[in-house]
Amino acid sequence: MSVAIENFVKAIYKNGKRDNNDTKPGNIAKELGISNAAATDMAKNLAAKDLLKYQKYKPLKLTDNGTKMALSVIRKHRLWEALLFKLFDMSLHDIHREAELLEHQTSDLLAEKISEYLGNPKFDPHGDPIPNADGEITTSDTSISLSNANEGKSYTISRLMSDDKEFFDFCALNGLKYGNTLVVSKQFTNNKMTQILINNNTILLNQDFTSIIYVNENK
Amino acid sequence: MSVAIENFVKAIYKNGKRDNNDTKPGNIAKELGISNAAATDMAKNLAAKDLLKYQKYKPLKLTDNGTKMALSVIRKHRLWEALLFKLFDMSLHDIHREAELLEHQTSDLLAEKISEYLGNPKFDPHGDPIPNADGEITTSDTSISLSNANEGKSYTISRLMSDDKEFFDFCALNGLKYGNTLVVSKQFTNNKMTQILINNNTILLNQDFTSIIYVNENK
DNA sequence: AAACTTTTTTAAGTTAACTTAAAATATTTT
DNA sequence: AAAATATTTTAAGTTAACTTAAAAAAGTTT
Ligand SMILES: [Mn+2]
Ligand SMILES: [Mn+2]
Ligand SMILES: [Mn+2]
Ligand SMILES: [Mn+2]
DSSP: OOHHHHHHHHHHHHHHHSSSOOOSHHHHHHHHTOOHHHHHHHHHHHHHTTSEEOOTTSOOEEOHHHHHHHHHHHHHHHHHHHHHHHHSOOOHHHHHHHHHHHTTSOOHHHHHHHHHHTTSOSBOTTSOBOOOTTSOOOSOOOOEEGGGOOTTOEEEEEEEOOOOHHHHHHHHHHTOOTTOEEEEEEEETTTTEEEEEETTEEEEEEHHHHTTEEEEEOO | OOHHHHHHHHHHHHHHHSSSOOOSHHHHHHHHTOOHHHHHHHHHHHHHTTSEEOOTTSOOEEOHHHHHHHHHHHHHHHHHHHHHHHHSOOOHHHHHHHHHHHTTSOOHHHHHHHHHHTTSOSBOTTSOBOOOTTSOOOSOOOOEEGGGOOTTOEEEEEEEOOOOHHHHHHHHHHTOOTTOEEEEEEEETTTTEEEEEETTEEEEEEHHHHTTEEEEEOO
16 A cells, blocks of 8 residues: 555554544545645545545544554564664654654564564654554553642653654653653643652743653552 | 665666676666666666666766766665674575665765674675675675686685575585585586585586686685 | 534546657667 | 667556535434
8 A cells, every 4th residue: 555545544543542533534635734625635635445434424434454554664663763763773753754754664573573682562762552463552541630739649651642843852852751750730720731740850841842741650 | 865776876877897798778777677678767767866878778877976876776785785694694695675765775884883883894605795885896896706717726715796595505505604614526518517515515516606606716 | 493603525647657669760780 | 780688758547535516314303
């Protein structure tokens, strides 16, 4: 299957996972930077290939085949991220950019070799789970977003769910990194802001960031 | 530039290096598995982009721009081969297959990181030279093909110039590998065959193979 | 429930990268 | 130097993946 198809199916899968965002063609179009018309076209095309169910004006629903394809691409993406992160000194954002392309040019054999080399890791450097070769995500994710964390508690960062360069630059500057510890010093619920203590620095985050930083409570 | 263009320019460069094979569209078409008509079309297209000079019925000549592009793709190909060879247990042929795709999806930044990680190697696992970031091949190749080697002399294998699976299977089976030693026991000049001694085995090679196995004399 | 706004779909068109078939030119054989 | 063969070019057509513009439907506001 083509790069366009793989990216399309992957975008549906990811949008489907993110709560509010639905999977109507317009949303996928925006995600991929193509026109709505192109997305509708592609949707019909993929329905004929049994990768998704298409009903006019309804959200797109991946079939089992489509889900399998999405998970295979995501697996390759995250394995590449893990490999590049391990071998090279590159920013998470750069690594993501390379993985976005390499994911489509990777045989199942090579994916296996990468996974094996890394000790079959369960998470990529963003903290996102890596599906296994059968497209299953076996880890259960108990982490919560910083916006839902409790005042006064200590947490470990488990996921940074973003592809945005500015966000990662900010994270790098402030020690926000997979595995690092922080304390939620104050929740400003009305203003949707969260104050945290990390590396002896107090920083105030707004919801754009607290909704994509996931953490596990330290007990 | 597209994958099709990169592969086209690379094919011209490689055919140009191989003595007899010329660079008329038909040859490139055969190399890439496309029709002659498609190759002529592409040639005109690339002439407009100043990647090559096109004159009806004449061999295609890369411009400086075209040569630079070809060498950049070849650099990425060979760096990938070197990396995959170092990290994973995969056959040279499989590694070549992956590199053939990855070479087109690799930023200059990533190529630099790979090169650095490997200690800026000068040769890939086939013994082919890796151009530097400026597209220069700085190593001088003094090796000769086995078909031109002298009876009774000892040699070290320096290049296996092929992408063919059967050839590599044969090589793996008989210890023909970059860096290994052999002795030319007999040249059957009339029949264009060469007898060698390697790993205490005597084997007889025909010109299909002796013309793509390059060696340096041991002194 | 109308009216307005937004989204989705349809329709028509473009481009890159191919194809096959036929015409033009080059190359080889006799 | 013809004739036969092979290669290259031109011409016409296809497909995937897009585009813009207009029509249709859905969703929202008053
Ligand atoms: Mn990523
Ligand atoms: Mn991608
Ligand atoms: Mn190769
Ligand atoms: Mn290639």
